Amino acid sequence: MNCRTTLPSWQALVADARALESTHMKDLFAGDEQRFSQYSARCGAILLDYSKNLINETVVEHLLQLAEETELAHWRDKMMSGAIVNPTEGRAVLHTALRDRSETAIEVEGENIAPLISDELAKMKAFTEGVREGRWLGYTGKAMTDVVSIGIGGSNLGPLMVTEALQDYCDQSLKMHYVSNVDGAQISQVLAKLNPATTLFVISSKTFTTAETMTNAATARRWLMDQSSGEAAPGKHFVAISSNIEKAQSFGIESDNIFSMWDWVGGRYSLWSAIGLPIALSLGFEHFEALLEGAHEMDCHFAETPLRQNLPVMLALIGVWNSNFLGMNAQAILPYDQNLHRLPAYLQQADMESNGKSTNWAGDPVPYTTGPIIWGEVGINGQHAFYQLLHQGKTVVPADFIGSVNSNNPLPGHHENLMANFFAQSQAMMTGVDAASVRAQLKASGASEEDIERLVSHKVHKGNRPTNTLLMDRLTPHNVGALVAMYEHKIFAQGIIWQICSFDQWGVELGKVLAKAIEPELAPDAETGHHDCSTRNLVEHFKAVQASAKNTSPKL
Ligand code: F6P
Numbered sequence: 128m129n130c131r132t133t134l135p136s137w138q139a140l141v142a143d144a145r146a147l148e149s150t151h152m153k154d155l156f157a158g159d160e161q162r163f164s165q166y167s168a169r170c171g172a173i174l175l176d177y178s179k180n181l182i183n184e185t186v187v188e189h190l191l192q193l194a195e196e197t198e199l200a201h202w203r204d205k206m207m208s209g210a211i212v213n214p215t216e217g218r219a220v221l222h223t224a225l226r227d228r229s230e231t232a233i234e235v236e237g238e239n240i241a242p243l244i245s246d247e248l249a250k251m252k253a254f255t256e257g258v259r260e261g262r263w264l265g266y267t268g269k270a271m272t273d274v275v276s277i278g279i280g281g282s283n284l285g286p287l288m289v290t291e292a293l294q295d296y297c298d299q300s301l302k303m304h305y306v307s308n309v310d311g312a313q314i315s316q317v318l319a320k321l322n323p324a325t326t327l328f329v330i331s332s333k334t335f336t337t338a339e340t341m342t343n344a345a346t347a348r349r350w351l352m353d354q355s356s357g358e359a360a361p362g363k364h365f366v367a368i369s370s371n372i373e374k375a376q377s378f379g380i381e382s383d384n385i386f387s388m389w390d391w392v393g394g395r396y397s398l399w400s401a402i403g404l405p406i407a408l409s410l411g412f413e414h415f416e417a418l419l420e421g422a423h424e425m426d427c428h429f430a431e432t433p434l435r436q437n438l439p440v441m442l443a444l445i446g447v448w449n450s451n452f453l454g455m456n457a458q459a460i461l462p463y464d465q466n467l468h469r470l471p472a473y474l475q476q477a478d479m480e481s482n483g484k485s486t487n488w489a490g491d492p493v494p495y496t497t498g499p500i501i502w503g504e505v506g507i508n509g510q511h512a513f514y515q516l517l518h519q520g521k522t523v524v525p526a527d528f529i530g531s532v533n534s535n536n537p538l539p540g541h542h543e544n545l546m547a548n549f550f551a552q553s554q555a556m557m558t559g560v561d562a563a564s565v566r567a568q569l570k571a572s573g574a575s576e577e578d579i580e581r582l583v584s585h586k587v588h589k590g591n592r593p594t595n596t597l598l599m600d601r602l603t604p605h606n607v608g609a610l611v612a613m614y615e616h617k618i619f620a621q622g623i624i625w626q627i628c629s630f631d632q633w634g635v636e637l638g639k640v641l642a643k644a645i646e647p648e649l650a651p652d653a654e655t656g657h658h659d660c661s662t663r664n665l666v667e668h669f670k671a672v673q674a675s676a677k678n679t680s681p682k683l
Contacts, residue, residue, distance in 0.1 A: 128489045131626060136192035143186045144452040151591050152181055153558045168436045170428040171421075172600035173609055175438045177445050179557040180525075180593040181453065187435070190444040193624060194434050202623045203616075207430060209235050213393070213630035214488060220630050222396035222615065223426045226419040226608070235391050247387055247401055251415075254366070254386075255407040258327060259300050266359040267324040273302045275317060276405040277343045278331030282368075283307040284476050285398025285611075286331070286405040288469035289418065292607050293406075295466065295535040296414050303409040306347075309339035314346055323354040323364070330367040331402050333394050335374035338639070344378065368401040393630050395477050396615060414604040421608025429616045439616030442527075442595065446617065447624055449525045449593055451495050459517065460503030463530035463549040464602055470529070471503030474614055480632050481618045487626040497625045498618075499525075506530075507548055518555065518588050525593040528553050529610070533601040549596075559590020 131137055156162055156178075166178035166187070182190075194200070206212045209219045219235050225244055232239045257263045261270035276286060287305045290297070304317045328347045332340045344365075351359045366384040367375040375385045386401035398406065399419060407415035425439070434440045449455045458478075460471040482498030504512070506528065517524055530549045534542035565586040569579045599606045622629030648655050648666060651674060655666050 134196045136189050136196050139189045140452045170438050171424050172606050174598045176596040197624050209233050215628050215631045219391040221391045225399040226423040252412045255412045265324050265363050269324050271327045272325040273321050274327045274408050275304045276329045277306045279307040279339045281394030281397050282331035284473045288473035289406050290409045291469050292466045296410050309342050318350050323351050328365045333370050333388050335369040335371040417604035418608035421605035422612035425609040425612035439613050442617040443620035450499050455523050456499050457524045458499040458501050459524050459526035461506035461528050463506040468505045475501045478618050481629040484627040527595045529597045531599045531602045553594040556592040559588035
């Protein structure tokens with residue numbers, strides 16, 4: 128297998144990066160009124176402006192050549208047609224099929240999966256409507272008022288992020304609560320507010336073996352039985368989403384109340400499957416369908432649009448340029464929308480669990496950086512917290528600014544203020560401000576010559592910091608679907624360019640195995656096992672402090 132670094136396009140890009148070393152983006156903008164139209168693209172209601180990156184026509188041509196030389200389009204078509212693109216687990220990857228409502232036949236191991244998807248959606252619809260319309264009754268004959276979704280990682284972050292993102296579409300017929308952490312604090316706080324007679328638990332776990340989820344599910348069942356003095360029938364209060372039907376059944380969930388997931392849906396790509404049930408319960412099935420339709424629109428765009436106008440492809444290529452050729456290994460996600468506040472956390476899993484790899488398809492080490500560190504926060508809050516580093520820090524962090532033209536909460540003055548900041552921040556990161564301008568501003572404000580000289584170097588922003596701007600017409604279920612699908616395809620495209628297996632996650636296994644061994648050692652009388660001296664002493668310290676605290680009140 129040829130290493131990507133030997134490709135002509137890769138070598139050309141290395142040379143391009145050297146040639147642009149002393150170029151400033153503001154000079155590229157100066158006098159070039161075409162830069163925006165040249166370096167922007169649109170899919171439906173989403174506009175991507177990538178002009179505020181250190182690119183020129185040569186770079187873009189070489190990036191597109193890289194996409195050609197790595198056969199990106201061929202791999203995309205393979206993924207979407209059901210080929211095994213998760214080689215280490217021997218699985219197809221078909222989250223795109225989940226949102227194709229046309230029922231086009233698509234085969235996995237000789238079976239047409241389109242009818243499976245339609246049937247599951249029909250089951251979700253019937254169930255969602257039954258619960259939301261008060262026809263699903265609990266053990267006392269009352270309708271449900273609250274839903275607790277128990278799951279972690281891909282079985283939590285997607286539904287949680289989307290439910291939050293689309294709060295403005297929620298009619299409050301059901302209150303949604305999410306529990307992911309095995310720290311008892313989270314589930315205790317959630318359960319303390321609830322009435323067992325009107326609470327429905329949705330246990331989401333592809334494997335139905337994830338320790339955190341199983342512990343929380345057992346606690347929920349115990350709570351239901353204790354609170355109902357043993358009267359509650361768990362069948363009326365528990366449903367599950369899993370590909371492990373047997374395990375869900377042996378937990379006590381009735382087979383009619385188990386929604387399917389399949390091997391060809393990766394956990395972090397699963398919000399479009401029955402894992403999205405909490406979204407449908409919270410927002411109504413029609414909004415869940417709109418989410419699927421928006422994602423499908425992006426799938427078609429990804430599949431059919433020439434690479435240069437293709438949003439996920441261009442985002443992927445720009446990301447590769449920034450990290451592999453300009454040496455920037457982080458990526459900030461900055462939504463200027465309160466309701467998108469969980470998007471950075473969601474994309475952390477989607478991107479870092481997919482592309483945080485060091486081994487190529489053949490099992491050899493890759494000699495270049497792969498997935499960047501994804502982090503972020505609602506932009507306007509970030510401005511008053513970490514943007515200092517984004518503007519003047521030594522580490523340059525490329526950023527995605529995400530906002531909407533129309534607000535769902537148009538209070539006087541709010542959206543204009545928010546969006547003025549949205550536009551200003553990427554402008555500031557691009558242009559910066561030089562010493563001459565700082566001197567002129569200080570002079571105009573009446574500062575003394577001495578103060579000017581003392582302050583000038585502190586106030587200079589070098590600028591030249593790359594950003595993408597994603598501007599949606601409005602935050603709707605459709606557009607959230609398209610936005611998320613866009614990032615999914617970006618991640619996939621980067622995985623192909625880096626020759627890594629984006630759909631497995633072997634790196635998370637070791638910690639789970641070690642935790643399993645350590646857990647019994649934490650019992651008061653248990654022997655501490657053979658560990659390195661740091662781990663051993665930490666465990667011993669934990670047990671010693673716990674033993675000495677045994678007779679004191681927990682809050683002292
Ligand atoms: O530990 C990582 C992981 O396997 C993720 O990939 C997955 O989304 C999460 O755990 C939850 O897994 P499950 O849905 O099987 O409980």
